Amino acid sequence: MSQLAVVGTRMLTGAKPHKPGAVDKIAARRIELAEAALETLAELGYARTSLREIAQNSEFTHGVLHYYFEDKLDLICCCVRHYKARCVTRYDQVTATARSRDQLLSGFLDKLGETLRTEPHMHRLWYDLRSQALFEDAFRDDVREIDESLENMVWRVTSRYAELGGKEIAVSRSALYAVFDGLFQKHLLRHLSGDQDAVSTLQEEVRQLMPMVA
Amino acid sequence: MSQLAVVGTRMLTGAKPHKPGAVDKIAARRIELAEAALETLAELGYARTSLREIAQNSEFTHGVLHYYFEDKLDLICCCVRHYKARCVTRYDQVTATARSRDQLLSGFLDKLGETLRTEPHMHRLWYDLRSQALFEDAFRDDVREIDESLENMVWRVTSRYAELGGKEIAVSRSALYAVFDGLFQKHLLRHLSGDQDAVSTLQEEVRQLMPMVA
């Protein structure tokens, strides 16, 4: 019997491990494997990703996955949770340092374009996993949590933008996030379809939009 | 050798069949099978849908699918195309008959709620397939076409709404569609998660939004 079940229970209940560092080691490997899984998922999509393919993108063999994860769903849930940490602070630097409305907008647009240009695969994975949550209960809580984090992120940026202009945000949190999310998703598809202007078009759309919402 | 390849070529090139009615018959069966496939896809999602499962939801066996479709991708592409026809005119009746701003808004919200309540599975399939287009080239053109149709639909409704108020739409077509699409997707997830207030919350969000965009 592997120690996983015990460790898993510990992690869920928050009980302390008998041996200090043991959980950390296991957790570290779980994250390592989850990151390899994220790469594979981003490349192939949820529907085409197998455990063997994930293992091949790591430095281990496929058997080890069942040593650290209950099953495939457990692994992918771990991926989703780990994915979150990457995203939610993406624009905080811009928000914190910008000293004018234009500066904030420019910094935001730059970062937005950079994200679309350098990480399209990771973002298409997000949309894929969010769609999976529509079918699979196990994903729903995590996906909702990430969605909320992203909503908060958009709200923070826009709040600062409004503040710098002495204005108030004119739409609801949901609507604000929805419009940014929808625009990003649309131009992500364009970008992946080979549209060279996708990045600049997105930036232009957002540039026109910002003064309307705050 | 089946006639499919010939028929397929005919359909692509638009050449006339040797025997009148032969293509229609084949096309009709293709649609019949595509509709059975749509039901299965809506139930299980793209990742978990197999050809045998699709056939079981139809009145045929799994072998017949390869008589009418090149392969699985061909079948699902046919599904996507067929799906489109159902959606794009959903709100046209409301737009055509409404004689006041309030009437249009109420009719739109009613239809929106009814859609979310009665067809959540078909809509989660749409979001699933749109995400698949981020990975699979074969879906991209069809998905883009559907997206455009939906964008136009939203634009038609909002245009009429603006017209009835003697106003102009204040945002771009992309942004307008993005915000509606994003809000719908969010509340679809809520609704499928068992949130009883999802429908009314969506309606309330849209009710607040409409006067802001037109």
Next chain:
DNA sequence: GCAATATCTTGACGATTGTCCAAAATTATC
């Protein structure tokens, strides 16, 4: 340095997948 534990590899399993094909069943044609 030995025993015990933890970690990893490897191969196997039953099930399922998309695809293909020969034959049966059905329909159309004369």
Next chain:
DNA sequence: GATAATTTTGGACAATCGTCAAGATATTGC
């Protein structure tokens, strides 16, 4: 009503899937 063409069936195939367990290897505690 016989023949030909079309449509459908159902089984076989190779490949791949998630899962599991036994054994090899590495690490730790004493």
